Amino acid sequence: MKNIAIIMGGYSSEYKISLISGNLVHQYLDKTKYNGYCIHIFKEKWVYVDDSETEFPIDKNDFSVTVDGTKINFDCVFNAIHGTPGEDGLMQAYLELLEIPQTSCDYYQAALTFNKRDTLSVLKPYGIKSAVxxxxxxxxxxxxxxxxxxxxxxxxxxxxxxxxxxxxxxxxxxxxxxxxxxxxxxxxxxxxxxxFLDGTEVSVGVINYKGVITVLPITEIVSENDFFDYEAKYLGKSQEITPARISDEMTEKVGAIAKRAYELLKMKGFSRSEFIIVNDEPFMLEMNTVPGMTNESLLPQQALAAGISLEDLFANAIELALVK
Missing domain, CATH: 3.30.1490.20 (ATP-grasp fold, A domain)
Structure with missing residues (x-):
């Protein structure tokens, strides 16, 4: 049995969503293969929280935890932190120094994609369009x-x-x-x-699945609000239609661009890229490297539409990290 630390929380406004994501990962972790540990990462404390809500401090020297006198080391870290320090490269660099495998991309890719401006600048010379x-x-x-x-x-x-x-x-x-x-x-x-790009908004999940870079079914986003804001994302104020109501040609085109971006940036693990299609041209908004894993989140919806269960999706991420 492998010990898996599921890191969640973080230092940004997104910490609540991250806790929901992390708990969902814990729920769907294959219990026959993995011992899952919920690790809360906050500025004021890094702790393992057990089923009874008891907290055990994490030793930052080697990212271990001692429970009832037994020291536990982790074989792999499942990263479910949205925002800093899980999505901007800080945790990735720390874990790389400790030689602990983790499920998201490497630290440079995380730092780059966390910066919308720099991501779009790097991709522009390859013909990937973005808004003015x-x-x-x-x-x-x-x-x-x-x-x-x-x-x-x-x-x-x-x-x-x-x-x-x-x-x-x-x-x-x-x-x-x-x-x-x-x-x-x-x-x-x-x-x-x-x-402002007036067009069809779509979200494209690209993952490494069993060693093959795979474009998941595309989601179309129709927000009741002025744009796909927090309410639309998490409070049901939007319709998320998977697969998107776009032509097969456009599905092919936007999927190919999202996959190319994943490859150009030398990504690993999960990614979810947002586009707005205007007059048959996809314009890229951003790429998320630790996309939401709540039941409302797009990437789990897309995986299910592709016939990939959440157990399988999460196990695949861990197995690929361990191979590295």
């Missing part, structure tokens, strides 16, 4: 007329490094820009302002 954008760093002077001239209205103001749609605003008038910028700065000190 304008960048701000905290402290920069804000010229609203300049922003509107470049990206047009309506536009989206987003934290550059945050997930689950925290800090994102859809801006319809120039006067709303400073307020939206302040909201985004609450999540991050870098901001990306993007032109």
């Amino acid at each position: 954008s304008y960048y701000l760093n905290k402290g920069d002077k804000i010229y609203t007329d300049e922003i509107v001239k470049k990206v047009g209205l309506p536009c989206f103001v987003k934290p550059n490094k945050a997930g689950s749609s925290f800090g994102i605003s859809k801006v319809k008038t120039e006067a709303e820009l400073p307020i939206a910028i302040e909201v985004a700065y609450q999540e991050d000190n870098e901001i990306i302002i993007e032109s």
Whole structure:
């Protein structure tokens, strides 16, 4: 039996969703092969939480835990942390130094894809299109007329490094820009302002499944709100249609782009890329490397549509990490 640490929580606004993801992974872990341990990672404490909610501190020197006098080391870490430090490369680098296999991509890929601006810049020379954008760093002077001239209205103001749609605003008038910028700065000190793409939004899961890079059935997102925000993602204010209502040609095209991005960035483990299709052209928004694993989340829905059970999906991730 392999000891698997399922890390969850994290230091960002996404910690609640991460705890749900981590607990779902624990629930569907094959108990005949793996001993699953729920590890909560917070700024103030790293602890193993057992079934009775008792907490045991993690020894950060070797990422082990001592329970009733017995020291437990982990064969593999299943990463279910959305946001920092699980999705931005910090945990990946720490675990690599300790030589503990983990299920997500390597630290450089995590750091790169966590930065929307840099991801799109790296992929652009390969013909992967993205929205017209304008960048701000905290402290920069804000010229609203300049922003509107470049990206047009309506536009989206987003934290550059945050997930689950925290800090994102859809801006319809120039006067709303400073307020939206302040909201985004609450999540991050870098901001990306993007032109509004009026088209079909799709989400494409790409995973390494049994050693083969596999594009999962594509999900179309129809939000009741102005965009696919937190409410739409987690509180049922959207329709998520898998497979997406797009032509076979477009399914092929957007799937090929998502797969190419996965390969170009030398990804491992799970990825979920978001696109908006405008006039038969897919524009990439971002790539998530630790996508949600809740029952509402897109990647588990896509895996089930592909005939891959959650037990199988999670075991596959662990087995591939152990092979490395």
